[in-house]
Each structure stands twice: as structure tokens, then as C-alpha cells.
Amino acid sequence: MTQVAVIGGGPAGVSCAIWLKRLGMDPVLYERRSLGGQLHDITLPIPDLPGEPWIEALALIDRFKQHLHAWRIPVFEGQEAVEYRDRLLILRDGRERHYPFLAYAPGLKIRQLDIPGQEWIASHSTSEMLMTSYPYPVLVVGGGDRAFEAVVRLAETEHAVILIHRRERFRARPDFQKKVVKLGIPILVNTQLRSIEPASEGLTAYIEEEGHMSVMRVSAVMIRIGMEPDIQPGLCPLPQSDVVPLWADNRIRCLGDAVNPVAFRSIVSAYASGMAAAKELVMNLKGEA
Ligand SMILES: Cc1cc2nc3c(=O)[nH]c(=O)nc-3n(C[C@H](O)[C@H](O)[C@H](O)COP(=O)(O)OP(=O)(O)OC[C@H]3O[C@@H](n4cnc5c(N)ncnc54)[C@H](O)[C@@H]3O)c2cc1C
Incomplete structure (x- = not known):
């Protein structure tokens, strides 16, 4: 099975990891803090997730954990990726892992x-x-x-x-x-x-x-004047538009809030970009794209 490192445990990274697994890939998820991303900052019930009226963000994070566990996707929390080169993912603590592909969903940082x-x-x-x-x-x-x-x-x-x-x-x-x-x-x-x-x-x-x-x-x-993409050059030298599938050539794909248009930044669009990135990779590998 093709191994894919998924960087970022927010909605985009979690969705991408689940879709990759569902499509026959072998994703491994790295999160520098704890799973959930910006969901940790949401203190009021989430009013707009179809099928989940007024779900608390912490309850949603728990469901992420259960879902990843159910698919047997390895999750490494507290591990920050700092560089990806020659198919090697380098972590903050200096460890290196080989992955042929990198799905990078770093989200945003406070401006x-x-x-x-x-x-x-x-x-x-x-x-x-x-x-x-x-x-x-x-x-x-x-x-x-x-x-x-x-x-x-x-x-x-x-x-x-x-x-x-x-x-x-x-x-x-x-x-x-x-x-x-x-x-x-x-x-x-x-x-x-x-x-x-x-x-x-x-x-x-x-x-x-x-x-x-x-x-x-x-x-x-x-x-609290807004957010900006948290893309690190060592992980994604060229910020890529979410709509351009660049997997096969570059082996790296940015997704989620970090590359979604500002007006689209939301949990559902993060889910969607995770799904799109996973499908693009599988199609590229099959030579269908
Ligand atoms: C206060 C607030 C309220 C919101 N309310 C709603 C709402 O009601 N409805 C809605 O749809 N959306 C809402 N959102 C927006 C929603 O939370 C985001 O659109 C969504 O979380 C984006 O998901 P993401 O996975 O792209 O990024 P994020 O959620 O930001 O996740 C990115 C993750 O990547 C990790 N990461 C980054 N770099 C690295 C690295 N190098 N190595 C390892 N890990 C890394 C980060 O630690 C983070 O956990 C709200 C956001 C905020 C802040």
C-alpha cells in the first residue's frame, strides 16, 4: 500500500486521512499539538454542520478520534513536521521517515x-x-x-x-x-x-x-485581527491552489484552510478538500488524471 504522510490533524487532514484509507492508501497522520486544529478555539456550539445541529467542537474532536481509530489510521500527536525533501519527512525532534507522498493541511495562524x-x-x-x-x-x-x-x-x-x-x-x-x-x-x-x-x-x-x-x-x-496560512516553506515550497491537482509531479499537496479561498474557510470545505486531495492522488497513481 502507498504510504502518505498527512500533516495536520484539523478537519482537512482528518478527512484526507480517512478518504485515503478508504481508497486503499496507507495514511499516517501527524499533528504538532492535539487533534482538532481550530476546533479547539470554537467555544460556542457549531450551528452549520449538516446532520450535526449545534454539536460542541470537543464532541466533534472525539468523533474524529473514534473515526480514525475505527479505520486503524496511525495518529501521532505532539509531532511537528518541519521539512519534506527527497521523500523524507523530517520531524521537529530530528527523526526522519520515508513517505512517497505528503498531504499538507496546516490550517491558519493568528495574524x-x-x-x-x-x-x-x-x-x-x-x-x-x-x-x-x-x-x-x-x-x-x-x-x-x-x-x-x-x-x-x-x-x-x-x-x-x-x-x-x-x-x-x-x-x-x-x-x-x-x-x-x-x-x-x-x-x-x-x-x-x-x-x-x-x-x-x-x-x-x-x-x-x-x-x-x-x-x-x-x-x-x-x-484577533484575522488569520493567515500557516504554510512552512520547508514543507510546501510553492503554496498551491486547492483546485490544482499537483500530486504526481510534486508529491506534495496543500489542502484545507491554508489554501482554500477565504470565503470558503469552514469545516465542510476542509472536509471536501481532504476528500478531493485523496481522490486526486489515487486517480494520478492509476494514471486517470
Ligand atoms: C473561533 C472559530 C469559530 C469557527 N466556527 C466555525 C463554524 O461554526 N463552522 C465552520 O464550518 N467553521 C468554523 N470555523 C472554521 C473551521 O474551524 C476551520 O475552517 C477548519 O478547522 C479548517 O480546518 P483545517 O484542517 O484546514 O485547519 P485547522 O483546523 O487549522 O487544522 C490545522 C492543523 O494542522 C496542524 N499543523 C500545522 N502545521 C503542522 C506541522 N508542521 N506539523 C504537524 N501539525 C501541523 C495544526 O496544529 C492544526 O491542528 C471556526 C474557526 C474559529 C477559529
């Missing part, structure tokens, strides 16, 4: 703000920042689903929160927006975070609102 203090924010998790409790609000920056979901989660755990967004309108789903309004969260629009400094208690945030600078003391800052 960073290019401001003074960003490095400090990036090197401290929100829970670290909230470990010492100061009587200041948490500042959430962004206008999409991630920002709104973070606001709701913080408010529900009894943190004071302020949301700022550089535009007038939000990208977040209407149901998220309604929830935040209902919770009475203060929202500043046309407002940008310009810099951040650690203070004796919490952090000092320098904010620009329609040309006026102001200073705000906050206990933590969460930057």
Missing part, C-alpha cells in the same frame, strides 16, 4: 499587528496575562468571528471586556454580533491600537480613535 509591543503580546498567552487579576478590562482587537467569540467567552467568565475595531462595520457572524450587543460589551469602532507597554499593573494601551490618541490601562490584550 499579528505590526506595532510596538506586539512581540510582548505574542510571547504571552491570554491566560498568562490574566493570571494576576487587575481591576482593568481585557482589550480585544478585531471585528471577525474570532474577536467576537473571544469577547463572549471572556464576558461569560466574568471578565470586563472592551472590543475595538478599526472599521465601522464588523465581519463577524450576525448571531455573534447580537450576543455581544446583548451582553452590553463596550465597542469602539474606527479605533486602532497603536502600541502596548507592560505596566506595573497590567498593560498600557495607546489607542487612536478617529485621529485622537488616548491611553487605556488594561489587564490583557487579545489580538
